[in-house]
Amino acid sequence: MKRLAILGSTGSIGQSTLSIVEQFPDRYSVAALAAGRNLDEAFAQVRRWRPRIVSMATEELAGRLTSRLREAGVSGIEVVYGTEGTVACSTLPEADFVVSAIVGVAGLEATHAAILAGKPVGLANKECMVAAGEILTAAARERNVPILPIDSEHNAVHQCMRVGRHQEVKFIWLTASGGPFRDTPLEQFATITPEQALKHPTWVMGRRITVDSATMLNKGLEIIEACRLFDVPPSKVRVTVHPQSTVHSLVEYIDGSILAQISVTDMRLPILYALAYPERPESNLTFDLAALRHLDFEEPDFERFPCLRLAYEAAEKGGAHCIALNAADEVAVEAFLEHRIPFTGIPDTIEGVLASTPEAHPATIAEVLAVDRQARQLAGTFIA
């Protein structure tokens, strides 16, 4: 029985994780929930799963949750809040496995604390690896703690990496859907609206990640994530545009063999893989190979998607540049969604911020967060 601490339990990955727990009651139980701001959902989850501890975003929300639990006759559950609360969840002694699924750098400290506490981590939070990958992977190596990727691409890579040794990997090929503007003429990019950018052809996702998918900055973050998770230089990570999103990624070996992972596009699959690794429980997430007809692959267009180039540049420099790439993009996407900058303003903002970011390699989470704040300020200034 693995007892889980789920950071970001009310989000999409958190809910999918709980549906896996529901499906495999003999394998998994819930020890801690870091729930954030959604009080109703947090209340429902606590009532259903009875964790030892639950964390809310603020003291006020924690107070309201405590009252509701008391009214409902639910007792014996510790309610905490804020970053300290999330860390209390991720380091809970009786938790065996931490699912890190808080969006953005907010989950960073708790994820780091979990690794320092020697807990295996299922990582759904891309920004953690991009902003603090050097710190997190160093800590994980030192304590021999596995970090299992919970996103379709890196999870696929993790699987394909098992068919050879690390030094035998020639390229990691991340597949990309290519987003909605794969075939849009370049001259129309400046006039792309938020409404157009929010339509993703394959996955239903949050607003920022959907726009990131349209600019392919999302794939850029994944390039950096792959470098950190799998300890390879950016030159070994390539992108192939695969509109069907059926092949989730590939690994090419030096002898000429390429391994690919195929499955349904359902996040429960990488979650289950991470939770159960190295086992594979039987699931109903069946891909109908007999129904597989065509798979297409294309080279990505670096002119159309300058964010890809910017990500490679940041990946090469590492440290502060990766933090700045992520922070600047988040600010720029928000500005784009609020019609303050055009679609092409997103890469322009990132490029501007990166140009003003000195090379540095933060050694602590506090330093990472400081660089993150600076980059956000820089991006704000650049946009204004």
Next chain:
Amino acid sequence: MKRLAILGSTGSIGQSTLSIVEQFPDRYSVAALAAGRNLDEAFAQVRRWRPRIVSMATEELAGRLTSRLREAGVSGIEVVYGTEGTVACSTLPEADFVVSAIVGVAGLEATHAAILAGKPVGLANKECMVAAGEILTAAARERNVPILPIDSEHNAVHQCMRVGRHQEVKFIWLTASGGPFRDTPLEQFATITPEQALKHPTWVMGRRITVDSATMLNKGLEIIEACRLFDVPPSKVRVTVHPQSTVHSLVEYIDGSILAQISVTDMRLPILYALAYPERPESNLTFDLAALRHLDFEEPDFERFPCLRLAYEAAEKGGAHCIALNAADEVAVEAFLEHRIPFTGIPDTIEGVLASTPEAHPATIAEVLAVDRQARQLAGTFIA
């Protein structure tokens, strides 16, 4: 340094194996060559590779090779012949690895002897596994001897099987090119000529295997081979028609993940994999993933290709039925190539022979060969 015994050295797999040895002189050397009937090629190979021992098909050929070697001033090489000679090669004490690439059941005794002698085997000979898989795999298990498949499909499966545990495999999916008659109307099958059948869309191969590919009996033999090599029931082996022959096979796991292996269609790749396993040396057999455009997959048509059904039936019964399937097919293909029976006569012959074959599980190679002879006689009678 691995010292190889190559059974079938003058054939296509044998020659490809030697080209690998040529490319990796620090990894591999040649200890024994079983060369068969091609005297010129055998002479050239012995002169180039200087094995400890070489075997020819007959005493007469062995005598002629001895003379030619003497004339050329090549000394210190033992020349042997026949089945005993092949066995002497496959059990040579200083050989570390045996490549079993003699076509047909001729390589059976030597392959069995190699396993009994505790030597790892790279198996390119499909008929060995089909006719005597139960005996060979039992011997290999008992002595903990690895059998590494040297054919693109099973080699791909071997790779994909590394990403999970045996009991977690749901299906092995063998890819099939579908042969030249994939889209031929069913009513034209009776009038297919040998010339038409000998044109294979993707691979250049021997005559029997090309016809077997056209009837899909080849894939049928591979189904049986997969059952034996990977210790799974026939119900776990499926076929998908993939005309590009780029994905060499796939393994579907119970959690929903499917792993696929992709590479150039070059036999040197599975040979290198088998020789080097579990390492992967760097090779120039590069697949250009960027050039990958489309992959197609279709369900096989069991009405058009009755040999597939016959193979599944034989696989279920095992033992004598698998031997008979292979033997009857070899006789029938020969008759077809000599215009004695129509294309549709091949499955008819096999079906007739299988119907007259009693269920049995030969426990020795001698018994296997006896069943093989009986089936050939039966097939001859059926055709006449």
